[in-house]
Amino acid sequence: MSKIADTIETKRLQDELIERLCVTLSGYLDQAQINDCVRAYEFSADAHSGQFRKSGESYICHPLSVAITLAEMRMDASGIMAAILHDVIEDTPISKKELAKQFSEEVAELVDGVTKLTQIDGKSQSRAEAQAENVRKMFLAMGKDLRVILVKLADRLHNMQTLGVMPAEKKRRIARETLDIYAPIANRLGMNKIRHKLEELSFQAMYPLRYAVLTNAIKKARGNRKKIIDTIESTIKMRLEKSELHCEVSGREKNIYSIYQKMLQKKVSLSSIFDLYAFRIFCDNVDSCYRALGVIHNLYQPIPGRFKDYIALPKANGYQSLHTTVIGSYGVPIEIQIRTHEMHRMAESGIAAHWLYKSDDDKSEKFQARANEWLRDLLEIQKTAGDSLEFIDNLKIDLFxxxxxxxxxxxxxxxxxxxxxxxxxxxxxxxxxxxxxxxxxxxxxxxxxxxxxxxxxxxxxxxxxxxxxxxxxxxxxxTVKARSSIRNHLKHFKQQEAISLGRRLLEKELQTLHLHLENIEEIRIQALLKVMAMQSMNELLEDIGLGNKMPFLIAKQLTQDDINAN
CATH class of the missing domain: 3.10.20.30 (Beta-grasp domain)
Incomplete structure (x- = not known):
């Protein structure tokens, strides 16, 4: 009877998820595209039939949850279909070729891109190398299509939300990887909403007791502060209205993980962090943002050195806002961010805003171009990195x-x-x-x-x-660019030095035989290279220069009748 009940419950959950997905998709896709997504669901459900997550849920619930996260970002139809199908190639007998036939080449490529991210190189000598190689693959896949990383981030988010059934050590390892790699990538792509969720879930998994204590303390502190927050908010609203500025004002809740990080960095208690009150002001346009800043600085005393203009000079991930800290009534410090509604959407969704909000101007396209440029730089760096561990070190420098x-x-x-x-x-x-x-x-x-x-x-x-x-x-x-460029140049220079030395040593041996390298027939050189499985004469000269080959033996082989003889 319990099996029947479980089956009914599983079916109910599946139906709820697909209905929620379709409702979300109906807000921005046409019916034909929604039908394609439903067809992808039916195909995926059939392929994963009989498979279950460790939580006991039917496996199809996972890709549906990933697709819902992306649908809330208004991901295009191909991206949604790829999310629904993202584990099909890896966990079922379905091939990339079959996916292309059933859906499209685009969908098959996206699914294949996500699949490759999870196939850790079995030749890696350690878990660190395996993780590093996997991240390297991630950026190669992202370079082809940014939607791959959006699917992967949504996939990681749902995995973090369902960590409960895992052993404690595995939870901590996955949470550490999420904090080291996935949350910073979300940040670098300007996707703060997903980043904060990943950080909080990781913090909870790594330090459950600290998370519980801090969460309860924050709830209490927020309750005690409500009257002051309401007073500050109404004062700011009144002053803005008096200046004929139609802006929205809201108290800003600080992320639990960022509060914890501040406590560690500054070595202070929660009460010290919570002495500061945070607000956001949303304006209709950039001009209103600067006018609102003037109103705030007339209303409260600004703290010198605490003003930052990220509107004129955006952060690397495209983030724009005016930041200022002022002293309010009774000496209370107030942190204020001022931005347009569009800047807020970009701050929350980042690169996903390219799909989320098709604005009249080209800001989302510019942001995507910036993200693509960052990816191109990383791909260039990975080409010159000596190995995956070097790449991951460079990546961590570049992410924050x-x-x-x-x-x-x-x-x-x-x-x-x-x-x-x-x-x-x-x-x-x-x-x-x-x-x-x-x-x-x-x-x-x-x-x-x-x-x-x-x-x-x-x-x-x-x-x-x-x-x-x-x-x-x-x-x-x-910087990663400087470090990798210097290493690459030094590596190339050492190679040239070795080739030059190898040439001098070989020439010296040939001279004892009354010969010069330039007089050796090309056919003899090619025959020797073939015997030694080398691609070029420079490769052979480099080996001589590094001491891996004896110059007198090479000279002897080049001059004897039988090249194969030693």
């Missing part, structure tokens, strides 16, 4: 940049991470500039190359055609 803005002598703005040096700046301008830099001026004064840059500096790079990167620079640089 805190930026400063510096100027070129011609007035151009270069955005670099806080703590970056002149060498980082040179590589940010162009790889060739970085490789050839010998000195620099900041605000017309000569300074060492390891000087750290600060907001507003004007930096001039001095180059020389004979210059090349120094291995010591790796101790000073902070």
């Amino acid at each position: 940049p805190q930026e400063v803005f510096v100027f070129t002598p011609k007035g151009g703005i270069i955005k670099i991470p806080r703590g970056a040096t002149i060498i980082d700046f040179a590589y940010a301008v162009h790889t060739d500039i970085g490789n050839a830099c010998i000195s620099a001026r900041i605000d017309k004064q000569l300074v060492p190359l390891q000087t750290k840059l600060e907001n507003g500096m004007t930096v001039e790079i001095i180059t020389a055609p004979w210059a090349r990167p120094n291995a010591l620079w790796l101790n000073y640089v902070t």
